[in-house]
Amino acid sequence: MADRYGTLEAGGTKMVLSVGNDRNELLEQASIPTETPDITIPKMTAWFKSRDIAALGIGTFGPVDLNPDSPTYGWITKTPKPGWGMTPLLPQMNKALGIPVKIDTDVNAAALAEWQLGAAKGLNSCLYITVGTGIGAGLVVEGKLVHGMMHPELGHMLLRPDPKDQNPVGFCPYHDGCAEGLASGPAIEKRWGRKAHELPPEHPAWELESAYLAQVCANAVCSFSPEKIILGGGVMQQKHLFPLIRKKTRELLNGYIALQQILEKIDTYIVEPGLGTKSGAIGALLLARQANK
Amino acid sequence: MADRYGTLEAGGTKMVLSVGNDRNELLEQASIPTETPDITIPKMTAWFKSRDIAALGIGTFGPVDLNPDSPTYGWITKTPKPGWGMTPLLPQMNKALGIPVKIDTDVNAAALAEWQLGAAKGLNSCLYITVGTGIGAGLVVEGKLVHGMMHPELGHMLLRPDPKDQNPVGFCPYHDGCAEGLASGPAIEKRWGRKAHELPPEHPAWELESAYLAQVCANAVCSFSPEKIILGGGVMQQKHLFPLIRKKTRELLNGYIALQQILEKIDTYIVEPGLGTKSGAIGALLLARQANK
Numbered sequence: 138m139a140d141r142y143g144t145l146e147a148g149g150t151k152m153v154l155s156v157g158n159d160r161n162e163l164l165e166q167a168s169i170p171t172e173t174p175d176i177t178i179p180k181m182t183a184w185f186k187s188r189d190i191a192a193l194g195i196g197t198f199g200p201v202d203l204n205p206d207s208p209t210y211g212w213i214t215k216t217p218k219p220g221w222g223m224t225p226l227l228p229q230m231n232k233a234l235g236i237p238v239k240i241d242t243d244v245n246a247a248a249l250a251e252w253q254l255g256a257a258k259g260l261n262s263c264l265y266i267t268v269g270t271g272i273g274a275g276l277v278v279e280g281k282l283v284h285g286m287m288h289p290e291l292g293h294m295l296l297r298p299d300p301k302d303q304n305p306v307g308f309c310p311y312h313d314g315c316a317e318g319l320a321s322g323p324a325i326e327k328r329w330g331r332k333a334h335e336l337p338p339e340h341p342a343w344e345l346e347s348a349y350l351a352q353v354c355a356n357a358v359c360s361f362s363p364e365k366i367i368l369g370g371g372v373m374q375q376k377h378l379f380p381l382i383r384k385k386t387r388e389l390l391n392g393y394i395a396l397q398q399i400l401e402k403i404d405t406y407i408v409e410p411g412l413g414t415k416s417g418a419i420g421a422l423l424l425a426r427q428a429n430k
Numbered sequence: 431m432a433d434r435y436g437t438l439e440a441g442g443t444k445m446v447l448s449v450g451n452d453r454n455e456l457l458e459q460a461s462i463p464t465e466t467p468d469i470t471i472p473k474m475t476a477w478f479k480s481r482d483i484a485a486l487g488i489g490t491f492g493p494v495d496l497n498p499d500s501p502t503y504g505w506i507t508k509t510p511k512p513g514w515g516m517t518p519l520l521p522q523m524n525k526a527l528g529i530p531v532k533i534d535t536d537v538n539a540a541a542l543a544e545w546q547l548g549a550a551k552g553l554n555s556c557l558y559i560t561v562g563t564g565i566g567a568g569l570v571v572e573g574k575l576v577h578g579m580m581h582p583e584l585g586h587m588l589l590r591p592d593p594k595d596q597n598p599v600g601f602c603p604y605h606d607g608c609a610e611g612l613a614s615g616p617a618i619e620k621r622w623g624r625k626a627h628e629l630p631p632e633h634p635a636w637e638l639e640s641a642y643l644a645q646v647c648a649n650a651v652c653s654f655s656p657e658k659i660i661l662g663g664g665v666m667q668q669k670h671l672f673p674l675i676r677k678k679t680r681e682l683l684n685g686y687i688a689l690q691q692i693l694e695k696i697d698t699y700i701v702e703p704g705l706g707t708k709s710g711a712i713g714a715l716l717l718a719r720q721a722n723k
Contacts, residue, residue, distance in 0.1 A: 200688070215688055262578045276654060279574045285555045285655030286691055293652045293686055295645055297588045297607050311686040314590050315652075352588055359586045359608075360653050361569060362578030393586055393604040395493070395508055398579055 140429065143190040143234075144421035145181065146243060147171075147197035147226065149218055149270065152181060156188050157422040161254060163415065173220030174229075182233035192237040193230060194424030196246030196417050199273075201226070203241065203284050211240045239428035242288045243267075246420030247369060247410070248275025249282055253423060255411030257365040264363040265416070266291065267370035268350065272317040278361060292317035294356060299348045301341075304328060320349040322372050338377045347378050351385030354407055358386075358394055369410040376409075383407050433722065436483040436527075437714035438474065439536060440464075440490035440519065442511055442563065445474060449481050450715040454547060456708065466513030467522075475526035485530040486523060487717030489539030489710050492566075494519070496534065496577050504533045532721035535581045536560075539713030540662065540703070541568025542575055546716060548704030550658040557656040558709070559584065560663035561643065565610040571654060585610035587649060592641045594634075597621060613642040615665050631670040640671050644678030647700055651679075651687055662703040669702075676700050 139159045146153040149171060156165045165188075169180055185193065200216065202209045211227025231238045241249070248265035257263030257277070265275045272292030276283040283289060293315045298305030302319075308327050309318025318324060325333045329342050336342045354366055368382070383403045390399055398406045410416045432452045439446040441464060448459045458481075462473055478486065493509065495502045504520025524531045534542070541558035550556030550570070558568045565585030569576040576582060586608045591598030595612075601620050602611025611617055618626045622635050629635045647659055661675070676696045683692055691699045703709045 262576075278571045278576050278578065278654075281572045281574075283555075283571050283654055285571065286651070286657045287655050287687065287689060289655055290652045290687065293683075294649045295590045295682065297590055311684045312682070356587045356649065357653070358579070359583045360650070361571075361576055361582055362580050364579045389588065389605070390586075391604045394580065394583065396580060 140191040141189060142422055142425035142429070143185045143188065143193040144418050144425060145193065145195045145197075145230075146246075146417045146421060147195060148243070149198050152177060153418065154181060154184050155418050155422070156190060157419070157425070159426070161419055161422060163418055163422070166418070171218075174224045174226075175220070178226075178229055178233075182230065185234055190234075190236065190425075192239070192425045192429035193234060194246070194421035194426070194428060195227065195230065195238065195240040196243040196421040196424070197226065197240060199242050199288060201240065201242060201288070203288060211238075237428035239424040241282065241420075241424055242273070242275065243417050244273040244275035245282050245288060246275070246424060247416035248277050248367075248420070249423055250412055250416045250420035251367050251410055252277040254419060255416060256367050256408050258411070260364040262361070262363045263365040263367060264357050264361075265367045265369065265410070266353065268320065268368065268372040269322050269370035272321050272353070276361065276363070278363075291353065291357075292321070294353065296349055296352050299345055302345055316349060316353050320346055325372065333372050333375065338375070343375070343378060343381060346372070347381035348385055350378070351382045351389055354382060354386040355389040358390060358399070364398075366407045367410050368407065369414075369416060373409070379407065379409065433484040434482060435715055435718035435722070436478045436481065436486040437711050437718060438486065438488045438490075438523075439539075439710045439714060440488060441536070442491050445470060446711065447474060447477050448711050448715070449483060450712070450718070452719070454712055454715060456711055456715070459711070464511075467517045467519075468513075471519075471522055471526075475523065478527055483527075483529065483718075485532070485718045485722035486527060487539070487714035487719070487721060488520065488523070488531065488533040489536040489714040489717070490519065490533060492535050492581060494533065494535060494581075496581060504531075530721035532717040534575065534713075534717055535566070535568065536710055537566040537568035538575050538581060539568070539717060540709035541570050541660075541713070542716055543705055543709045543713035544660050544703055545570040547712060548709060549660050549701050551704070553657040555654075555656045556658040556660060557650050557654075558660045558662065558703070559646065561613065561661065561665040562615050562663035565614050565646070569654065569656070571656075584646065584650075585614070587646065589642055589645045592638055595638055609642060609646050613639055613646075618665065626665050626668065631668070636668070636671060636674060639665070640674035641678055643671070644675045644682055647675060647679040648682040651683060651692070657691075659700045660703050661700065662707075662709060666702070672700065672702065
């Protein structure tokens with residue numbers, strides 16, 4: 138029998154647990170609310186224990202310590218989420234299940250899946266950006282997930298104010314004018330008094346939203362020049378954003394990056410996830426398979 | 431006898447030619463003005479021919495085609511520099527000298543040298559930023575120089591205007607408010623009517639300059655989190671900039687990146703080049719040694 142693997146997408150509101158196989162297929166899925174670790178971790182380990190998995194892959198919300206040499210490797214570190222600050226997530230799962238466990242950020246897992254199997258398959262690099270409760274990014278460069286001093290926190294890149302923006306400081310408690318504070322789902326709601334998915338496509342919110350996301354894309358092109366930019370997450374379910382973002386990215390770069398990917402083929406350069414909403418789960422499955430090697 | 435290697439630092443105003451050895455020592459150096467390719471390339475090949483070198487490494491101004499699969503690999507592409515547009519620099523040097531030649535950008539060469547032998551020795555990643563006639567960057571991630579869709583063009587990252595800036599649009603012909611247009615050497619001269627090195631340390635130019643360079647550093651930390659940021663180039667000869675940039679980078683990140691490298695040890699995180707002004711030449715020497723393998 139082929140090996141079966143567990144995958145955990147650890148989120149701030151829910152934990153999504155799956156079982157997958159060697160052919161990168163997801164066979165079964167469950168979701169449990171994220172309560173405090175003492176409640177939620179035993180529920181998760183019980184679910185996985187009854188499913189005979191060979192290894193576990195975790196894509197988690199952050200910040201998380203990803204330095205294998207660190208004494209707190211695999212721990213959720215200082216999060217404002219009640220009960221989760223300094224939680225040894227990987228060690229606890231590993232101890233309870235007695236199988237290899239590999240962990241990365243949720244966005245790095247998604248970037249890995251999109252690069253190996255999705256929109257960036259066959260390329261050397263890609264950037265996966267999620268726009269939802271926050272703005273985060275996973276980055277593959279030269280065929281490797283980037284773990285520098287810590288994982289990327291692209292959402293906190295500072296942006297140039299849009300001239301039409303009535304509130305160019307945004308809503309991040311740490312930074313005036315960072316991408317997350319200007320363009321995350323909660324930022325949209327605070328600006329316009331309605332949730333993103335309740336705003337019609339003709340609402341002025343989307344001109345502003347796409348302008349800021351285009352700036353993130355343009356700065357990414359200048360910073361590390363990924364071969365593909367993939368935009369996922371809840372806000373990007375508004376598909377009408379894609380043509381706006383592409384157009385504005387090209388306008389911002391203004392011919393300076395003289396590559397046909399930008400000038401002529403931007404429709405295939407800034408794209409939706411190839412794996413739809415499954416990038417994160419399949420990324421965690423790939424991590425589990427790596428852990429089992 | 432140990433092998434000898436040629437190095438070429440190809441710049442817009444001068445070409446710096448050196449001979450180095452297997453121990454990464456530079457033995458001899460010459461400089462010739464950059465005229466048109468039909469004049470300058472034969473002068474360079476003549477110099478190298480008489481010096482019995484086993485291979486050549488080139489760190490060049492850009493834009494340059496670095497895709498080995500491209501028909502114009504190793505060509506200077508569309509530069510405004512008279513005569514140099516679409517110049518097959520690598521093919522011509524290779525043909526004239528009959529030895530292996532390896533090429534990269536000047537800043538990637540410097541980043542390589544600083545990572546292998548300089549300020550970032552022993553780390554997995556570093557960002558080398560040059561601030562001079564332009565602003566450019568070379569990036570090492572997971573132990574490899576980054577060549578994405580093209581080489582990084584960090585100088586054209588858009589920045590948030592400084593509240594005290596009288597001209598927050600800057601001087602880039604392509605972009606309103608990009609780093610190069612706001613903070614390169616020529617931008618300083620256009621703002622203040624004097625060259626950077628003529629402005630005393632107490633001049634208000636430096637508060638503004640350091641604020642913009644700090645923003646580049648802060649965005650780099652959020653984007654790809656290099657383990658070291660190295661600042662070189664002509665403008666950075668103003669050493670009093672370093673403490674200002676460090677302080678403002680920490681202020682901009684505002685505690686969000688809770689790493690001791692930022693919070694406590696930023697003096698050893700944002701640093702001068704470990705190889706002084708030789709990063710570029712030694713980087714080209716490392717490229718030559720790679721070419722000879």
